[in-house]
Structures are given as C-alpha cells and as structure tokens.
Amino acid sequence: MAADNFTSAVHALVARIPRGQVATYGDLAAYAGRPRAARQAGYAMHRCPPALPWHRVINARGALSLAPGTTGYLTQRRRLEDEGVVFIGGRVELSRYRWPGPG
C-alpha cells in the first residue's frame, strides 16, 4: 500500500496547509523537491486520502481544477468559502491566499 516518496511528500504538505490558505499543484511539487512535476502533484491529489484538506489545492490560475458543476467542484468551493476564501469570477486571488510553504 505504501505510496512512493513523492506522493507521500505531497500528501504530507497538503496536511500542513493552514486553514483559509491555498497551494498550487506546482507549489506542492516544488516543495516536494520536483519543481517540474506539477502534473504528478495533480495525480497525487487524485490519490489523496479524504482526511486531508485536499480542497486547499488549486491551480496556478487561482481556479479549481475539478470540472465545474460536479460534486467535487462544489464541495471544494464550499469548503474554501467556509474558510473565508473569496471567489471572484470563479477564481481566487492567489497573492492573498497562497500558502508560503513549509519553511
């Protein structure tokens, strides 16, 4: 069952994102030690344990990468809004909510 290092690193990072803040796939990949593996971070999120705050992970444009209208999209958006994240035109202001990183 053990996930590979990159995947577990991404999951560990997701667990560290503070409430009300967000991180991009590219950010997570970089913090995990692979600056060019944003897509793989996305795959890691697809395999993300439901207990983690997966909704705090969005794309570099400040939008949700799940298909609009789907249950996943609505869940993610509602959770973020519950944490105080404001959506404008389907996007959030990254300069305002972006997590600086683990260290």
Added chain:
DNA sequence: ACTGTGACACAGG
C-alpha cells in the same frame, strides 16, 4: 517499448 491521457504550468499571440 510506444502511445494516449491528465485534479499542471508557462510563453505567445
């Protein structure tokens, strides 16, 4: 081994 695909990102136009 090769091709297609994706919860991505960035440079151009």
Added chain:
DNA sequence: CCCTGTGCCACAG
C-alpha cells in the same frame, strides 16, 4: 482577458 502550443512527469493499455 481569452485561447493555443509546448514542456513536463508518471501511469494505463
């Protein structure tokens, strides 16, 4: 702002 092409990395068939 939009849309498009290209680069990227790993997985599935």
